[in-house]
Amino acid sequence: MSRAIRFAPLLVLALIVGALIWRLVTPSDSSVHSTLEGKPVPAFDLGPALDTKPALRSRDLATGKPHLVNVFASWCVPCIAEVKVLQQLKARGVSVEGIAIRDRPEDLVEFLGRNGDPYERIGSDPQSSVQISLGSSGVPESFVVDGAGVIRYQHIGPVETTDVPMILAKLEQAR
């Protein structure tokens, strides 16, 4: 039996063990990354959710400065806590835009009156069509959109107080 054949099993073993060591050292990243990150916001033109606030169109986002687009609803319980965090972000100079999913104006007025209102604009998405085109599967979700209208980051679930520095950093990168 030739030398090469006799040593081949050892070589194969070394390769396999190497791959297994690599996996043990770098645990698998199971977080979900949006496939829309790095792509422009899909074009949309939502009507106003409230008479007192401007509506939201996709071109309102390509204004040369970054935006945080928040997909929310007055009927969504985690959104109540999230709105307060969004106000902190607003206080630090972030422009927060809202997309209200399957909502009614009277409910929205009550929700914002009770919990605070961080939004510059709110578009109404009564059939979740824009939500679906954004690849968002639930409320709340948030998108960091840069000045050219390109999605830089998708945040699934409520933005919490502990996420504020991370979101601010993402917005800074998108500048």
Add this chain to the structure above:
Amino acid sequence: MIAEAGLAALWLAAGLALYQFVLMILSLRGSIEVSRTMRAIAVVQGALTLIAFAALIVVFARTDLSVALVAENSHSAKPFLYKVAGAWGNHEGSMLMWVTILSVAGAFLALFSRRTSERTLIAGLGAQAALALGFYAFLLVASNPFARLNPAPLEGAGLNPLLQDPGLAFHPPTLYVGYVGLSIAFSLAVGALLTGEVDSRLARAMRPWVLGAWIFLTLGITAGSYWAYYELGWGGYWFWDPVENASLMPWLAATALLHSVGVLAARGALKAWTMMLAVIAFSMSMVGTFLVRSGILTSVHAFAIDPERGAFLLVLLAIYVGAAFALFAWRGASLKEGAPFELISRETGLVINNLLLSVVLGIVFLGTLYPLFVEALSGEKLSVGAPYFNAVAGPLALILAVLVGIGPLLAWRRERRPVLKRLRIPALIGGTALAITIIIAPEMTILPRLGLTVAAYLAAASILPLTGRNPLRAPLATWGMVVSHFGIAVALAGMGANAAFTSERLAIVKPGDTLSVGPWLVQLQQVTPMAGKNWTAMEAELLASRGHGPVTLKPQTRYFSDPPTDTNEAAIETFWNGQLYSVIGKPDQSGGWQVRLWWKPFVTLIWAGGALIAIGGALALLGRVWRRRRRRPDWRRERYA
């Protein structure tokens, strides 16, 4: 107290294993007479691990919550059987069971091995001690099953309800006996490579161990497949999940080894290859254990994930497999091949069998680890599933099944008779089956169609070795081979029928509504709440009929409180020609219930075939042991064995 006794027994056993290993080295270098001592140490070591394992079972049976492992994995409200089974339904306990089987197997080798040379036996026992030593270290350092909790909690955390099933009580031990039984083949191969005595004597000593481990692996895989089928409620019997593959890979290697060890025993050929396979078979067991226990691959079998334990196991694996491979590279050159054989001979048939099995093993191994390799090299994430495995391994398995019909008809060394003539009737039966499938199911896909064809052919071909002589006078080993090969045909028929003829129905129904699936009409009678010892459930009553004698199925959706988990308890009714499988899901707002029904014609043949394969193995093992007693060491009698 009992826990401490168990721990002490483990430490003692570890000390003895170290002593056993040192004695082996001394004995191989010098000429001290150690064989009696070695045998005695191996037996005591096995007894000590049994004591430790018994201690763990006792603390679980008593629900001694001051033992951390019990508190984390048991609950006083559990039924008694599951309290006992809970001892191995967790990481530490299952590793203790692994070590217990390893050293008990070593003890059996020391007690019963009469066939190998004394030197090879000593080297083999030393190798077995070295294996045990690493796993003792793993238990005592990284996974102590007897660690205490102070203060003890008032109640335990419970056991994963999916595992609260009679299957759990028997499935892991069966599989582990198979996994770890292969360690004897590994140790004997290492021992023989060390002493240079790779010969037919060694092969005859190794064969019963391989056969025994293989029987248990076959049973374990068959039972595991049935467990997943009825417990997970998906209606499938094999998911190509990494943990399932982890049990399939040692089985494939052991199957190949079983056949090549026969060549070595009868003809003294395939020495290097057989030694390599013996090493690989147990290595696959260790790889499987590593994959399962490190949680390195995503799997439906959500075992605890712990990178440190994974690292420990990986080090053990690298040392043992690396050492064995290095020994092979070092000593392999000195192995002289045995008697030559011609192209058309039993030997060639078994070489092809080995090649095909090895390729299938490689395919399964590659598919299981491919996502890992790709991510390591390119960072891209992907998963490999049933479409790959079925498409690649399926055709190879069919080719193998065709050859299974031919191989046993060939003579050792050279075959001069027209063997293919004897296959006329099986070929005719296969052809008839093919014609029938084309007539009754023209739209069937190619793989199930070929599966049914080959199954029909093999069912006939597999019994040919018993024809042309008085079957009652055929050796038991021949009967074993015939039963196993017939079992392959039966399992293949079940898989083909299941793939081709299953009908499925998923609907939301209200009490009183009727669904049809296959030949059945199934009516939802009512849904009622139920309660068990540690669960509550909603139970549906389904009345199924196909023209006569209706049967009732009662699937449940169960809610366990400790820990809080939902499970589906499928209700399955077995008939001679198939199974009716029913699952009830969640209610909707309007009072309807999700009901899922399958009619699976002849699906039970899959597990019946698996059982036949194992029974054949048991017959062969009985025959070998019995024949050894009668001392008829003539390879010519192994014509059909």
